[in-house]
Amino acid sequence: MENKLSFYNTLTRRVERFIPNNDGKVSMYTCGPTVYHYAHIGNLRSYIMEDLLEKTLRYIGYDVKRVMNITDVGHLSSDADTGEDKMLSGAKREHKSVMEIAKFYTDAFFSDCRKLNIKTPDVVEPATNCIDEFIHMITVLLEKGYAYESGGNIYFDTSKLKEYYVFSSQSEKELLVGVRDDVGEDENKRNKSDFVLWFTKSKFEDQELKWESPWGLGYPGWHIECSCISMKHLGEYMDIHCGGVDNIFPHHTNEIAQSEAYLGHKWCNYWFHVHHLNDKSGKMSKSKGDFLTVSLLEEKGYDPLVYRFFCLQSHYRKPLEFSYEVLDNMSAAYDKLVKRIGALDRSGEVDREKFDEYRAQFEEALCDDLNSAMAITVLYDMLKADMSDATKFALAESFDEVLSLDLAVAHEKKAADSGVDAEFEAYILGKIEERKAAKKEKDFARADAIRDELMAKGVTLKDTREGVVWELKK
Ligand code: AMP
Ligand code: ZN
Numbered sequence: 001m002e003n004k005l006s007f008y009n010t011l012t013r014r015v016e017r018f019i020p021n022n023d024g025k026v027s028m029y030t031c032g033p034t035v036y037h038y039a040h041i042g043n044l045r046s047y048i049m050e051d052l053l054e055k056t057l058r059y060i061g062y063d064v065k066r067v068m069n070i071t072d073v074g075h076l077s078s079d080a081d082t083g084e085d086k087m088l089s090g091a092k093r094e095h096k097s098v099m100e101i102a103k104f105y106t107d108a109f110f111s112d113c114r115k116l117n118i119k120t121p122d123v124v125e126p127a128t129n130c131i132d133e134f135i136h137m138i139t140v141l142l143e144k145g146y147a148y149e150s151g152g153n154i155y156f157d158t159s160k161l162k163e164y165y166v167f168s169s170q171s172e173k174e175l176l177v178g179v180r181d182d183v184g185e186d187e188n189k190r191n192k193s194d195f196v197l198w199f200t201k202s203k204f205e206d207q208e209l210k211w212e213s214p215w216g217l218g219y220p221g222w223h224i225e226c227s228c229i230s231m232k233h234l235g236e237y238m239d240i241h242c243g244g245v246d247n248i249f250p251h252h253t254n255e256i257a258q259s260e261a262y263l264g265h266k267w268c269n270y271w272f273h274v275h276h277l278n279d280k281s282g283k284m285s286k287s288k289g290d291f292l293t294v295s296l297l298e299e300k301g302y303d304p305l306v307y308r309f310f311c312l313q314s315h316y317r318k319p320l321e322f323s324y325e326v327l328d329n330m331s332a333a334y335d336k337l338v339k340r341i342g343a344l345d346r347s348g349e350v351d352r353e354k355f356d357e358y359r360a361q362f363e364e365a366l367c368d369d370l371n372s373a374m375a376i377t378v379l380y381d382m383l384k385a386d387m388s389d390a391t392k393f394a395l396a397e398s399f400d401e402v403l404s405l406d407l408a409v410a411h412e413k414k415a416a417d418s419g420v421d422a423e424f425e426a427y428i429l430g431k432i433e434e435r436k437a438a439k440k441e442k443d444f445a446r447a448d449a450i451r452d453e454l455m456a457k458g459v460t461l462k463d464t465r466e467g468v469v470w471e472l473k474k
Helices: 041-059 086-094 098-115 131-143 172-183 223-234 245-263 294-299 304-312 324-342 352-367 372-384 389-403 410-418 422-440 444-456
Strands: 006-009 014-017 025-030 063-070 076-078 082-085 123-126 147-150 153-156 195-199 238-244 268-274 277-279 459-464 467-472
Touching (some): 025 041, 041 238, 041 268, 041 277, 041 294, 041 389, 063 223, 076 086, 098 304, 131 147, 131 153, 131 195, 131 245, 153 245, 195 223, 195 245, 223 238, 245 268, 304 372, 324 389, 352 372, 352 389, 422 444, 422 467
Parallel strands (some): 025 063, 238 268
Antiparallel strands (some): 153 195, 459 467
């Protein structure tokens, strides 16, 4: 089939035409969440944009198999193998067992994903399911001379590789800081950049989950899980590996080191990374304690899909700053958009020529390094264009296979949820128009009276950049 999608490959540091190993088929792997706490909306930005990539691939005709791990062991508080296992700190924080914590936050993660219309990958595998596979890979790495035992732990020897820093887009200085930070902590390492494959002894003795291994009772390092789980389900050659940019180093760098040392050949051709969501104080992170979740947005009255809309309006390769002000504007724009689509008369004929023309434009935007904001512009242009309502509705439904904003159903769902019937809505919209006219004529007393009249009926008005939006207080 025609390979028309291009996106940025972190490995080659350029936007590249995507060509899978097997024609028409794509194997895709995603680093899953570390389930010691709720996912914050930054984590979910990564999963939304990865979902966009998967759905784009499917939309343009690929058969995709996507695999994701669940990190329920081995991810220490520092990505450079120091500190405490994040799962253990979660368990201590909540006075529960590690497995209870893992189950609770795995369920919470998928519940958030459902709310954001993020498709569940075809295979989801917790790390603790694959201990035998980890032991096997580590055994082979030891046999091949890429790993060594020291101080009771098994380490990967990065000096055995021709090239370790494969993603050299990061400055050497940045990399060295990460490495230098942990050198004082672990004197067992032969080289600064070596990393743990299997822990049997560590500076903390109370690790809850431990398994028998040829090297004694212990537990795996964090990186080995993604190499083993992806190979278990996708084989020795993989097309796309995804994650947030913080995963580039050390996690993905270490995954490549151990996978290619184990396999003896190149492993994954395309590396797709999503930039971070930041708040005003910097990068959003779970370890900061106080972070934004989907539930918190819901408590504040936002539809989770407004957050998805917000993410899709910006490019995955740009850092994105979160603010409630912008989210308010997105919320108003989203309401307007779904109302407009909801009002389309679906009964007529679909004009196939127009349909194909706009579908092609939509695909073109996505195929151009996943330009989701441009894809949304195509949606707006299409709604304004001269064609039948039925064609517009069919196109909105089709675009939603990728955008997943509930475009075709959101308006009716919202109306049903709010208990507002069409007649009441028409009355509110009429009053909003009346108020707009009164304001234009500088009749502010009349404008305020209209606002009060609506308020008495439980309807509050909010002025936003996108115009006036209304809300029914229950
Ligand atoms: P974790 O649960 O910490 O293993 O992270 C899950 C995913 O979220 C990984 O792909 C991270 O790279 C990504 N991630 C972490 N922080 C952010 C952020 N602030 N914005 C976007 N993605 C993030
Ligand atoms: Zn991973």
